[in-house]
Amino acid sequence: MSYALVVLTALGLCFAGMSALSLTIDRHHKQVYGADAPARKRYLLHAGGTLLLALAIVPCVLLWGSGAGFVAWIGMLTVGALLAAGLLPYWPTRIAPLAAVAGALGLVGIAGLALT
Numbered sequence: 001m002s003y004a005l006v007v008l009t010a011l012g013l014c015f016a017g018m019s020a021l022s023l024t025i026d027r028h029h030k031q032v033y034g035a036d037a038p039a040r041k042r043y044l045l046h047a048g049g050t051l052l053l054a055l056a057i058v059p060c061v062l063l064w065g066s067g068a069g070f071v072a073w074i075g076m077l078t079v080g081a082l083l084a085a086g087l088l089p090y091w092p093t094r095i096a097p098l099a100a101v102a103g104a105l106g107l108v109g110i111a112g113l114a115l116t
Contacts, residue, residue, distance in 0.1 A: 003063065005112075006062065007063070009113070012105050012106035013055055013080075013102075013103065013107075014079065014080025015079075015099060015103075016099045016100070016102045017056065018077070019084045019087075019095055020045045020046075021045070021046065023037065024037065024046045028088060028092075032096055033096075052103055056076055057073045058113065061073075062113060
């Protein structure tokens with residue numbers, strides 16, 4: 001798998017994870033969906049976002065090794081958070097579909113890494 005695809009996999013997972021975590025906040029959920037999040041949905045968003053962020057470390061460590069991969073993962077987390085925070089005020093209704101697509105493509109990238 002090429003360098004760019006591995007980086008995009010990590011970025012997609014980080015953006016999707018940060019978007020899911022931001023939607024656990026009632027204010028942001030109401031901004032996107034028009035209503036507060038039920039407790040079960042908030043729990044699922046929190047668990048899914050945490051899982052996506054944890055999976056994002058895999059491509060970083062595979063590409064750069066354990067030391068530099070962890071530092072790169074922290075950078076990817078920062079970029080994912082900035083993307084989510086930047087899109088939320090301007091495109092609140094589009095952040096959920098964009099995050100879903102980014103997360104799905106990130107998971108496909110993780111599967112591709114597992115097969116190679």
